[in-house]
Amino acid sequence: MSKFLIVRLSSLGDIIHTLPAFSALRKHFPDAKISWLVEEKGKDILELVPGINKIIVTPLKSARIFSKKFIQDISRLKRQLKSSEQTSIDFQGLIKSGFFSWFSGAKPRLGFQKINCREPQASWFYTDKAAPFSEDEHVIRKNLHLLSLLKIKEELLDFPFLIPEELSQTVRDKLSDLGATQDKKFVLLNLGAAWETKRLPSDKWVQLIKHLEKLSIHLLLLWGTQAELELAEKVRSQTNTILLPYLSLKEVFALIQEAALVVTGDSFALQAACALSRPTVSFFGPTNPERNGPFHPDDCVVFHRLECSYCYKRTCDRLECIQKISPEEIADLCLKRLNVS
Secondary structure, three states: OOEEEEEOOOOHHHHHHHHHHHHHHHHHOOOOEEEEEEEHHHHHHHOOOOOOOEEEEEOHHHOOOOOHHHHHHHHHHHHHHOOOOOEEEEOOOOHHHHHHHHHOOOOOEEEOOHHHOOOHHHHHHOOEEOOOOOOOOOHHHHHHHHHHHHOOOOOOOOOOOOOOHHHHHHHHHHHHHOOOOOOOEEEEEEOOOOOHHHOOOHHHHHHHHHHHOOOOEEEEEEOOOHHHHHHHHHHHHOOOOEEOOOOOHHHHHHHHHHOOEEEEOOOHHHHHHHHOOOOEEEEOOOOOHHHHOOOOOOOEEEOOOOOOOOOOOOOOOOOHHHHOOOHHHHHHHHHHHOOOO
């Protein structure tokens, strides 16, 4: 029996972007044992994906290096990972992910060329490297390209999620308690993103909501962190928008699956909506929508290319790329995506 270890530790959106490669691997090796090494936050995503034989969580992020806990955790992880009779596939291209590929004892260890690794030194850990790949293409295609080392060529973008009905019903009940009845569609406004440079300011959200309030729909504010909650409360205080309670990661998936439209920046919510085939309108600032954005031809993106575009900076004093985005252009695309004239 073939055995594979997928190494994709984080982030949430990138884990979603790796799922078509997992699906292709499972399709071509239906009887294989496939394990996935991931950080704690990503476990909930993988638990919604049938076909993964074993999810291995690395606990090392919270442990101080060379502490007693670190030594205990790494010894435990080694016992879970260790096998020379498996093939590791590192989709992350970081030194730590490359190290874990080597640490697993896997032979062979598949990974990207130095030019395609986020940290070039990661390539030192691989025994086999895929041919160079254009970083201008979508990252999903890049992940599928890595499978060429296994002679797998797959064009289908399959996201094998399975959302339990009881989870969906729990979310429906929460929406009903908030007054979001099922007689109206709802549009999900995701205020958050991992980087501040990907977030829309509160005044632009307020203006966007005022454009959409005339529609016979529910507008819901989605947030995930304390900072995002503060932003959501600021927006809610100036509008009549429904502020969602804190939802678990799995509940967010169930919520997105019910949405008529998801409006968001470059974020986990965007990747989840695309994976679940929900309509999206997204806005991009420092990142490349061709590489990280939606792939459905009907989905809409607001992006203003500048001389500094694709800087991928997490902080910026100017934020001109976000400031150039107008609520009116987002609203127009929302109407288009909702088929409202």
